[in-house]
Amino acid sequence: MSENRFKRAREQVDFLQDVNSDTQDTIKAVEKVITRNKNEVVIEPNSLTPKQRSRTRHGRNISVPLYVEELEIIEATVGKLSEQHEVSISNFIRQTLLNRCQEILGQNEYEKLNAVKRNVVK
Amino acid sequence: MAVIFTIANRKGGVGKTTLATNLAVALSNKGKMLLVDADEQRSAHQWNEHRQNKLDAITIHENLLDTLEPLNEKYDFILIDVAGRDSEIFREALLVSDKIIVPTQASLLDLEVIPYIADKIKEAQEKNPLLKASVVINKASANPKNNEVAQAKEYLADYPIFKLVKTVIHDRKQFRDAIIESRSVSEMGSSKAKDELNEFLIEVL
Numbered sequence: 001m002s003e004n005r006f007k008r009a010r011e012q013v014d015f016l017q018d019v020n021s022d023t024q025d026t027i028k029a030v031e032k033v034i035t036r037n038k039n040e041v042v043i044e045p046n047s048l049t050p051k052q053r054s055r056t057r058h059g060r061n062i063s064v065p066l067y068v069e070e071l072e073i074i075e076a077t078v079g080k081l082s083e084q085h086e087v088s089i090s091n092f093i094r095q096t097l098l099n100r101c102q103e104i105l106g107q108n109e110y111e112k113l114n115a116v117k118r119n120v121v122k
Numbered sequence: 123m124a125v126i127f128t129i130a131n132r133k134g135g136v137g138k139t140t141l142a143t144n145l146a147v148a149l150s151n152k153g154k155m156l157l158v159d160a161d162e163q164r165s166a167h168q169w170n171e172h173r174q175n176k177l178d179a180i181t182i183h184e185n186l187l188d189t190l191e192p193l194n195e196k197y198d199f200i201l202i203d204v205a206g207r208d209s210e211i212f213r214e215a216l217l218v219s220d221k222i223i224v225p226t227q228a229s230l231l232d233l234e235v236i237p238y239i240a241d242k243i244k245e246a247q248e249k250n251p252l253l254k255a256s257v258v259i260n261k262a263s264a265n266p267k268n269n270e271v272a273q274a275k276e277y278l279a280d281y282p283i284f285k286l287v288k289t290v291i292h293d294r295k296q297f298r299d300a301i302i303e304s305r306s307v308s309e310m311g312s313s314k315a316k317d318e319l320n321e322f323l324i325e326v327l
Contacts, residue, residue: 012249019213
């Protein structure tokens with residue numbers, strides 16, 4: 001058992017040599033992004049504390065056209081959920097979408113993207 | 123076969139060696155313990171050199187696996203204190219440890235390395251299924267008005283790969299005195315630091 005532990009470790013050559021593998025991914029300078037509405041937003045690396053950082057002030061929005069009945073379905077769902085615990089439509093939509101993204105991307109890729117924190121400069 | 127503990131963080135100055143030396147004394151009271159100083163600063167080694175009751179200790183700066191393998195059967199516990207950076211020794215330690223304890227301060231600058239460490243621990247667990255990870259908030263402000271700890275706990279809750287140690291270890295003079303005197307706070311008089319260390323040990327051992 002003990003020999004296996006060390007033998008197994010020695011066999012993981014890629015893992016042992018892959019030190020500081022995030023350096024290229026996480027260091028991103030200020031960047032200009034053109035939105036779907038053709039507006040320009042400036043994005044910079046996050047330097048705020050979790051308390052200072054706000055989706056409203058430092059994040060981006062997504063607008064999705066819905067039929068009236070589709071929005072009513074979402075509102076009814078959130079209304080039902082809010083009987084059990086506090087939930088807003090924004091929170092519900094965001095978390096449902098992100099959960100689905102995590103399923104599709106896989107946890108590794110999801111966490112890799114989520115680890116790079118950046119803010120919109122307003 | 124030894125139970126192997128690693129104290130590591132990619133960030134320096136988070137109190138790794140203070141935690142390691144205090145944990146080393148606790149483990150040496152439970153069984154035969156080897157302290158492995160894998161940090162080039164050799165602070166744990168120097169701390170041990172000045173002790174009256176020296177612990178079994180070695181320093182390693184490369185080839186952790188080759189050095190530890192023959193020692194694995196001779197000790198009940200091996201405790202590795204790794205330098206504050208990602209390195210081959212850090213990776214080797216992840217692959218052979220039973221427990222990794224990541225001390226972190228509560229500030230954002232310290233917490234921002236957590237996603238990377240979590241990612242590496244996850245990769246390591248695929249290769250070393252024995253590995254269990256804990257994170258402990260260390261050197262926290264003793265000022266009750268400081269809310270960084272609450273924010274840090276909220277942040278860390280997003281990383282379920284870590285067991286978040288409930289005990290928060292505060293920045294107390296007793297810990298600094300213990301290092302200077304080459305002792306553990308458990309070998310000194312009663313103090314809040316000693317109480318915190320005991321609570322921490324109950325959770326991680």
